[in-house]
Amino acid sequence: MADKIRLLPDLVANQIAAGEVVNRPASVVKEMMENAIDAGAHTVKVNYRDGGKDLIQIVDDGCGMSPIDARMAFDRHATSKITSVDDIYSLNTFGFRGEALASIAAVAQVELWTRQEGDEVGTCTEINGGQFAGQSPVMCPVGSQFFVRNLFYNVPARRRFLDKSTTSAAQIKSEFQRVALCNPQVAFELYANDAPVYALAAASLAGRIVDVVGRHIKQNLLEVDADTSIARIGGYIGRPAAAKRRNGEQYLFVNGRYFKSSYLTSAILKAYEKLIPESSSPSYFLYLTIDPSRIDVNVHPQKTEVKFADEEAVWQIINAAVRETLAKTGAVPLMDFDREGAVEIPVLTKGAVYGEPRAMSNSDYNPFREEYIDPTAPDPNVDFAGFDVPFGDGGQTLSDSAGAGFAPRSAGRGSRAAGDLPGGLHSAGSGGFALPGSDAAGEFAVPPAGGDAVFEDFVSGGGFEVESGAGFSASELDFIPSGAVAEQQRLAVGERAEFTDALPLGGGYVAALLGGRFVVVDVRRARERIFYEDYLKMLGCGSSVSQQLLFPERLVLSGDEYALLEENAVEFASLGFDLAFEGEGVVEVKGTPADMPADSVDQLLYELLQAFSTPVSLADVRREKIAAVMARGNAKNSPRNLSREEAAALLAQLAATGNFSFSPSGKAITAEITAEDIRAKLG
Numbered sequence: 245m246a247d248k249i250r251l252l253p254d255l256v257a258n259q260i261a262a263g264e265v266v267n268r269p270a271s272v273v274k275e276m277m278e279n280a281i282d283a284g285a286h287t288v289k290v291n292y293r294d295g296g297k298d299l300i301q302i303v304d305d306g307c308g309m310s311p312i313d314a315r316m317a318f319d320r321h322a323t324s325k326i327t328s329v330d331d332i333y334s335l336n337t338f339g340f341r342g343e344a345l346a347s348i349a350a351v352a353q354v355e356l357w358t359r360q361e362g363d364e365v366g367t368c369t370e371i372n373g374g375q376f377a378g379q380s381p382v383m384c385p386v387g388s389q390f391f392v393r394n395l396f397y398n399v400p401a402r403r404r405f406l407d408k409s410t411t412s413a414a415q416i417k418s419e420f421q422r423v424a425l426c427n428p429q430v431a432f433e434l435y436a437n438d439a440p441v442y443a444l445a446a447a448s449l450a451g452r453i454v455d456v457v458g459r460h461i462k463q464n465l466l467e468v469d470a471d472t473s474i475a476r477i478g479g480y481i482g483r484p485a486a487a488k489r490r491n492g493e494q495y496l497f498v499n500g501r502y503f504k505s506s507y508l509t510s511a512i513l514k515a516y517e518k519l520i521p522e523s524s525s526p527s528y529f530l531y532l533t534i535d536p537s538r539i540d541v542n543v544h545p546q547k548t549e550v551k552f553a554d555e556e557a558v559w560q561i562i563n564a565a566v567r568e569t570l571a572k573t574g575a576v577p578l579m580d581f582d583r584e585g586a587v588e589i590p591v592l593t594k595g596a597v598y599g600e601p602r603a604m605s606n607s608d609y610n611p612f613r614e615e616y617i618d619p620t621a622p623d624p625n626v627d628f629a630g631f632d633v634p635f636g637d638g639g640q641t642l643s644d645s646a647g648a649g650f651a652p653r654s655a656g657r658g659s660r661a662a663g664d665l666p667g668g669l670h671s672a673g674s675g676g677f678a679l680p681g682s683d684a685a686g687e688f689a690v691p692p693a694g695g696d697a698v699f700e701d702f703v704s705g706g707g708f709e710v711e712s713g714a715g716f717s718a719s720e721l722d723f724i725p726s727g728a729v730a731e732q733q734r735l736a737v738g739e740r741a742e743f744t745d746a747l748p749l750g751g752g753y754v755a756a757l758l759g760g761r762f763v764v765v766d767v768r769r770a771r772e773r774i775f776y777e778d779y780l781k782m783l784g785c786g787s788s789v790s791q792q793l794l795f796p797e798r799l800v801l802s803g804d805e806y807a808l809l810e811e812n813a814v815e816f817a818s819l820g821f822d823l824a825f826e827g828e829g830v831v832e833v834k835g836t837p838a839d840m841p842a843d844s845v846d847q848l849l850y851e852l853l854q855a856f857s858t859p860v861s862l863a864d865v866r867r868e869k870i871a872a873v874m875a876r877g878n879a880k881n882s883p884r885n886l887s888r889e890e891a892a893a894l895l896a897q898l899a900a901t902g903n904f905s906f907s908p909s910g911k912a913i914t915a916e917i918t919a920e921d922i923r924a925k926l927g
Contacts, residue, residue: 266347268406269296269395270415275344276390277423280304281430283388286446290420291435295412297395297403305387308360311367315379318354318371320346348392350374351399355391357384373398413828414803417441421456422502425495425529428452436828441800453480453529457493460847461486461527466573468530470565474557475534477565481512482527484570487520488854492802493527498534501541503550511559515566530562743895743904752884754891758904762917768882769907770898775875776908777901780868782818790820790835797833797845805853806831816852819874837874848877872908 266272273290280288283306291301309317320343348354349371359366366384370377396403406412413436420442424432428449434442444455454462464486470477482493496503516526540551552558741759748754754765801809806829809816816823822835833845851873886894898904904914 266344266351268415269300269412270419272296272300272348272352272392272395273302273416274419274423275348276300276302276392277420279344280306280388281423281427283307285387285430287431287433289433289435290416291438292413292416293437295407295409296416297406297409297412298393300390300392300395302390302392303387304389305385308363308366308387309356309358310360310363311369311379314356314358314367314369315376317356318345318349318369318376346374351402352395352397353393355393357382357389357391359384359386361386410803410806410828417800417802417829422495424456425452426497426500426502436830439826439828439830441828441830449478449529449531450480457527458847458850460850461493464527466569468565468569470561470568472561474538474554475532475561477530477532477561479528479530481530481566481569483573484516484519484526487516487524487526489523489525490804491525491527493529494525495529496532497530498532498539498550499536500531501550502548503541504548505550507555508559508562511563512566515563515570519570528566532558532562534558742899743892746888746891746895748886748888748891750885752882754886754895756891756895758914758916763914764917765895765898765904765914766912767884767886767894768879769911769913770894770904771882772875772879772907772909773901773903773913774894774897775879776871779819779871779874782820790822790837792822792835793833796824799831799833799845799849801829801831803829805829808853809849815870819852819870821849848873851877868908875908 266275269292273292273296277288277290280302283304285304285306287305289301289303291299291303293299345354350373353373354371356369356371357366358369365381367379368382368384369379396406407415417434420432420434424430424442424444428451429446431446432442432444433440442456444452447455450465450467453465461482464483465480466483468477468479468481479497494509496505496508512526512528512530520526534552538553743756743758743763743765746754746756749764752767754767754770756763756765806825809823809831810825813823813825820835820837821833824832824834826832833849836845852870883890898913905912907913
């Protein structure tokens with residue numbers, strides 16, 4: 245019988261391998277960018293067309309390749325990174341398997357221009373579908389230029405099921421961001437269909453994070469820095485207040501390599517426990533540095549999974565480092581991190597012998613000793629004589645036993661009647677209670693020292709009144725059910741109260757009279773309330789005033805953000821935004837709402853997208869959230885010094901809103917200054 249097993253041709257093997265290593269255009273960008281970093285590049289440029297299906301171009305200024313290296317680089321398992329299997333456990337490079345270029349060349353038309361420093365001319369190498377097409381000299385700068393055209397052109401089934409161009413563009417952008425965040429010392433540029441998307445100069449780590457993610461994160465970054473014998477952890481985490489429901493600002497790196505780990509992510513989330521809602525996630529950019537021999541990066545074709553030899557210890561280190569950062573920056577109150585005299589906690593190591601402290605006890609301890617007794621405590625051998633509670637107009641107390649007072653005594657140490665209660669009280673029926681000497685009607689009958697006179701209903705100027713049969717089931721206090729809606733207290737003034745005699749105080753405050761009461765108004769919060777009411781009306785009628793920008797601002801959004809913005813384009817137009825959707829996540833802002841600062845367009849759009857992304861059941865609730873975001877953004881640059889005329893006009897607008905007590909964010913706008921306040925200040 246004929247043999248059935250045969251060796252696959254190299255071309256078929258490479259195409260099969262390409263399904264694992266290069267499964268989409270973003271994978272090509274990742275592998276090529278990492279190769280450029282390994283080549284020592286200081287600048288890396290990426291350009292793609294049609295979501296990467298038509299063209300992916302990577303240009304770097306690295307060391308370049310010789311003609312022979314340029315040819316051999318496309319052979320499977322050809323690499324300059326390692327020479328033996330032991331090198332895998334001491335890696336200082338991204339690539340090491342020699343599969344990426346061979347896999348890419350097997351499913352695309354690849355052209356490489358490269359030149360080494362010192363060579364007069366470079367080399368142009370062409371590979372089509374894994375077949376060598378030719379090599380020729382060419383003039384080019386030092387470094388390498390890869391042109392990957394018609395990805396999966398010879399694998400129609402794979403090309404047919406590629407994601408649509410917008411999705412592929414978002415994936416390429418995501419891979420670009422990961423590599424850029426790994427290497428802040430390298431300058432990166434990204435172009436979509438030959439249009440610039442990112443131009444990142446070499447910067448510090450914090451600067452690179454702000455450049456990649458956006459300016460909105462700058463004020464929310466908290467630095468993490470911890471060093472142990474097992475691992476060093478650095479980077480930044482986000483403040484708990486900035487946590488979001490859907491958060492894509494989460495990155496873990498080990499030895500400069502991006503990876504995913506749900507186990508280590510749980511260490512971060514554990515540190516934020518009870519600081520953020522369960523449905524929210526914090527931002528984090530954490531960089532681990534570990535001995536390469538203690539990790540294994542060769543467990544996944546795309547190298548996004550990493551195995552740790554000390555996984556549990558790394559979990560503890562990450563959790564402790566994040567918690568310490570949150571505490572030091574005040575996010576976790578009432579925690580003392582004074583390093584002086586701190587106890588050093590060793591990391592648990594297998595095989596180590598630890599000394600156990602000896603148990604100690606105080607055999608002379610006696611809680612009934614005389615020195616343990618509180619001298620201010622009542623004498624247990626003396627009968628209880630009542631509480632000193634003032635009542636009536638004469639100032640008598642319950643302990644006054646002569647004439648106008650009464651002194652409830654204990655009912656004795658023997659058995660108690662069925663209706664009696666501790667302290668001499670007894671049940672009055674129907675759930676009520678009566679004091680000794682009271683009749684069934686609830687009247688206090690206290691016989692004076694010399695007769696049988698009976699007091700009338702107990703009434704005191706500053707006391708209380710007990711009704712018959714009411715007891716504790718009735719109260720003068722209003723009962724508020726637990727499900728009641730909280731209502732903010734407002735200044736009790738007339739319905740049409742107006743501000744008069746406005747006096748600017750400087751520092752963002754204005755003093756005035758409101759219905760004859762002296763008040764101080766916060767200018768920024770007042771403007772926020774005015775803007776809020778205006779935007780509510782605009783959203784209701786669907787029109788607003790827009791101001792055109794002299795130089796339109798170009799913004800690059802993620803795929804989800806771009807789709808959300810496009811879906812709610814009508815609402816954004818009603819707010820006064822003039823937006824042009826250019827595709828590939830690019831939005832051009834041509835106009836903004838009137839009076840809105842032009843330098844906060846990106847931040848405002850980001851906050852609005854967060855409001856739109858939160859699902860709400862009522863349209864009115866969504867309008868209120870959007871109006872609140874717009875008002876807050878518009879009121880940020882409020883003037884701190886006003887003239888008398890400007891102050892009077894502002895207060896008139898505030899009074900017209902009908903709510904001058906609280907801003908949309910719930911903060912007080914107006915504070916009353918009473919005579920008692922002044923008296924307390926003057927002593």
